Amino acid sequence: MNAIEIHNISKCFGEKTVLKDISATLESGKIHGLVGDNGSGKSVLLKCICGLMPVDEGSITMLGTKVLPGRGNMPNIGLIIEHPGFLGELSGYSNLKYLAGIRGKIRHEDILRAIDTVGLTDAKKRRVGKYSLGMRQRLAIAQAIMEDPDILIMDEPFNGLDKTATRLMRTLFLQFREAGKTLIIASHNPADIDMLCDVVFEIENGELSLKA
Amino acid sequence: MKRGMHLCGVQLKQLLLTPTTYVFLGLLFVYFYKLNEAARLLHVVTGLRLNAIGYTVGAFSSNGAALVFGLGAVAVFSGLPLVRENAVFEAVRCGRGTWVSGRILFVVFVSFAYTLIMALLCVLTSGGEVSFAPGWGKLINTLVNGYVFEGIQIDAEFRLSYTTMYTPSAALAITLAMCWGAATLIGLTILWLSLLASRIPALLAGTVIALFDFIISEKLPYWAYHYSPVSFTRMSIVSNPDMPHYPTLEYAVPVLLAAVAVSAALCYAVTLRSKAFSGILLKEQY
Numbered sequence: 001m002n003a004i005e006i007h008n009i010s011k012c013f014g015e016k017t018v019l020k021d022i023s024a025t026l027e028s029g030k031i032h033g034l035v036g037d038n039g040s041g042k043s044v045l046l047k048c049i050c051g052l053m054p055v056d057e058g059s060i061t062m063l064g065t066k067v068l069p070g071r072g073n074m075p076n077i078g079l080i081i082e083h084p085g086f087l088g089e090l091s092g093y094s095n096l097k098y099l100a101g102i103r104g105k106i107r108h109e110d111i112l113r114a115i116d117t118v119g120l121t122d123a124k125k126r127r128v129g130k131y132s133l134g135m136r137q138r139l140a141i142a143q144a145i146m147e148d149p150d151i152l153i154m155d156e157p158f159n160g161l162d163k164t165a166t167r168l169m170r171t172l173f174l175q176f177r178e179a180g181k182t183l184i185i186a187s188h189n190p191a192d193i194d195m196l197c198d199v200v201f202e203i204e205n206g207e208l209s210l211k212a
Numbered sequence: 213m214k215r216g217m218h219l220c221g222v223q224l225k226q227l228l229l230t231p232t233t234y235v236f237l238g239l240l241f242v243y244f245y246k247l248n249e250a251a252r253l254l255h256v257v258t259g260l261r262l263n264a265i266g267y268t269v270g271a272f273s274s275n276g277a278a279l280v281f282g283l284g285a286v287a288v289f290s291g292l293p294l295v296r297e298n299a300v301f302e303a304v305r306c307g308r309g310t311w312v313s314g315r316i317l318f319v320v321f322v323s324f325a326y327t328l329i330m331a332l333l334c335v336l337t338s339g340g341e342v343s344f345a346p347g348w349g350k351l352i353n354t355l356v357n358g359y360v361f362e363g364i365q366i367d368a369e370f371r372l373s374y375t376t377m378y379t380p381s382a383a384l385a386i387t388l389a390m391c392w393g394a395a396t397l398i399g400l401t402i403l404w405l406s407l408l409a410s411r412i413p414a415l416l417a418g419t420v421i422a423l424f425d426f427i428i429s430e431k432l433p434y435w436a437y438h439y440s441p442v443s444f445t446r447m448s449i450v451s452n453p454d455m456p457h458y459p460t461l462e463y464a465v466p467v468l469l470a471a472v473a474v475s476a477a478l479c480y481a482v483t484l485r486s487k488a489f490s491g492i493l494l495k496e497q498y
Contacts, residue, residue, distance in 0.1 A: 050304055079304045085297030089229055095298065101218045102305040143301055 001064060003028040003151055003182035004049060009058030011044055018044050020206040022058070026184065026199075031177050033197030034186040035211065040203045042186040043082060043155050049184070050079050050153050063150060078144030080154040084136055088129030092120055092139050095128055099143055106147050114146035115139075119168060133160035141169060145176070152176060152183045158192055170196060215306055219314025223294055224321060236287060237329065243280055244333040247271065250366045252339035254351065257361055263349035264340030266380035270352070270368030271334050272387045273448035275429050277367075281330060281391060282398065282422025282442040288326055289319065289399040290415055293406045312407075312483040316476055319399035327391040331384070346379040374451035383447055386461065390445045393468040397441050398422060400475035407482045434458060444468055 004026040011019040018041040026032050036042050047053040049060055051067045060067040062075045086095045096111045115124050118138040123131065131139065137160045144152055152173075158166050173183055173196055187193055193200055200211040227233055248271070255261055271277050293315055296302075303311065335342060343349075348356075356370045374383055398418045405414035424440040434457035437443045444450055444464040452458050459467075 052300060052303060077304060079301065081300055085300070087226070087296060087298055089226075098222050099298065099301050099305060101222075102215055102302065102310075104214065104218070 001028060002026065002061075003063060004184075005061040006049070007059050007061070009048060009055040009060060011041075011048060011053070011055050017206050019048070019055075019208075022206075022208045024201060024208055026182060028182050029177065029180045030198040031173065031183040031185065031196050033193040033200035033211075034184060034203065035188075035190070035193055035200060036186075036203035038188075041206055042203055045203065045208070046153055046155050046184065046186060050077055076147065076150045078147065078149035078152045080137075080140045080144045080152075080157045082155045082159065084140030084143075086128040086131075086136065086139060089127060091125050092128055092131065092135075092142075093124040095139065096143055096146060100146060103147060110148075111146055114142040117145065117172065118142045119165065134162060134165060137161055138165060141172075145172070150181060152181060154184065155186045156188065157185060158187065158189060166192075213313065215310045216313030216317055219302070219306070219311065220317035220321060223314065223318045226294075226296070227322065236284075240280075240284065240330065241333055241337070244330075244337045247277070247367055248334065248337045248339065250364050251368070252337075254361055254364050254366065255339050257364065258351065260349075260351050262338060262340035262351050263345075263347075263380055264335045264338045264342045265344065265384050266348045266352050266375070267338045267340050267368060268331055268334045269374070269380060269383040269387050269447055270355075270366075270370045271338075272331070272391065273369040273371075273446045274367050275369075275426060275446075277334075278442050278446055279422070279426045281445065282394070282425065283419070284330070285323070285326065285395040285398040286402070286415060286418040286422050288322060288395075289402045289418065290411075292319075292399065292403045292411075292414070294318065308483045309480065312403075312479050315403055316400065316479055319403060320396055323395035323399055324392050326395055327388050330391070331388055344381050346381075348375050348380055369446070369448040371448050371452055371454075373453055374447045377451060378447075383451075386451075387445060387447055390450070390464065390468065393472055394441045394445050397468065397472050397475055400472065400479055404475060404478040404482045407479070438463070438467075441468055441471060 002025050006022055006024045009019055009022050010017065022045070034042050034045065044053065048055050049062070049067070062077070065075055090098070093111065093115065096115065100106050100111055115121055118141050120135065120138050120142065123135060128136065128139065137157070141157060144154070157169065161169060170192070173185070176183060185192065185196060202209050202211045251262055251267060272281070352370055352375065355366065356372050356375050378386065398421050401421060402414045402418045405417050422442055425443040428434070428436045428440055428443065434455065437449055438459045444459065449458050450461045450464045
């Protein structure tokens with residue numbers, strides 16, 4: 001089954017058309033890259049795919065289910081946005097516990113495992129307000145993977161990460177692919193895209209094309 | 213519902229972790245302490261203790277207390293729709309219905325707690341005797357008849373109508389129920405308007421609801437009390453057969469319930485049917 005099917009979607013903000021009649025099929029078990037200049041519409045496309053933003057025309061199907069922005073339970077996706085936000089007064093663990101409680105499908109041990117995977121075990125009880133940018137990014141990755149999602153949607157997932165953490169995350173994403181998960185990565189860094197992605201899409205002037 | 217309760221629980225926790233909450237409670241304490249100065253003085257002058265339960269009903273029936281109650285509710289709900297830094301992560305895990313249910317439950321719970329705290333502060337600072345006996349006590353019965361003890365003016369409205377119809381406990385229960393409803397209505401109005409437009413018009417609408425009772429008492433004809441939910445919290449208004457232009461309790465209860473139900477429905481409608489949800493969420497996030 002295809003993980004995501006995008007059918008002729010368009011999105012405008014006032015007079016400006018950000019996405020123009022975009023169609024694409026994203027196969028399961030692959031890492032898909034999304035590249036493009038700043039303001040080209042990468043983030044908007046990802047928000048439309050995960051149902052945070054409604055499209056003006058067209059439709060998106062995820063794992064066979066039509067995405068209706070926010071209408072019901074989202075399919076099992078993990079999301080990392082460009083500037084991840086957490087409740088600064090709560091600890092990293094408490095933030096994840098709260099988010100995990102919404103779906104209510106994982107246990108305490110699963111949260112701890114996700115924290116351990118991203119290397120935040122020592123800082124799990126520290127207030128997120130005291131986290132560095134890189135630690136916040138790791139926490140964002142932990143929240144995305146903790147519920148064992150079928151699809152991981154990531155906007156600039158390597159933002160603020162040092163070399164060691166970047167290596168760790170690359171390995172983690174490759175492991176996810178091995179496990180049959182589908183990943184979409186939007187990144188400015190060609191090295192990340194080249195190293196990880198099986199298929200690369202380029203977005204330019206609102207149009208999506210398969211990159212050679 | 214379970215997910216809605218979870219979202220509500222976290223928002224309540226956040227409210228308890230916010231220092232402003234405690235500053236606000238401190239201000240309320242100071243307000244009631246000053247308001248009840250005359251009541252405490254009455255005890256010193258007469259040697260008699262007020263029935264604190266009955267006194268609270270009278271204090272909540274006054275114009276000033278209704279104004280403070282309404283504006284306080286606006287302050288309590290000024291943070292709605294409670295879109296925090298983690299809103300996007302929250303939104304991918306639940307639908308709009310769950311999201312707004314969490315907010316509605318938050319409004320209902322906080323309104324209840326707010327009403328109870330207000331009543332408790334009034335009881336505690338009155339210097340009166342906490343008694344659940346059916347009688348209103350000698351002092352209140354004398355005050356009902358318009359007697360003023362050595363020029364001490366108490367900022368409470370006692371009426372023969374409700375003191376003869378209800379016991380103090382029953383009258384307080386009615387007052388608190390109406391206060392709960394009025395605060396919930398203010399909160400829900402702020403919620404759906406903040407989702408539909410923005411916080412400024414939402415808070416303005418909440419403030420108008422809160423101020424309407426005061427405006428009526430100053431400028432408008434008495435029949436306008438029929439359209440003022442905050443006035444329904446005053447036993448001197450809703451239980452006053454001597455004033456045929458005032459709304460009755462039989463009118464106020466269903467109207468308040470209907471208004472709360474309509475506001476809750478509007479919260480759902482605005483969240484489910486418009487683009488407001490995504491707009492608010494992403495605007496506040498970035």
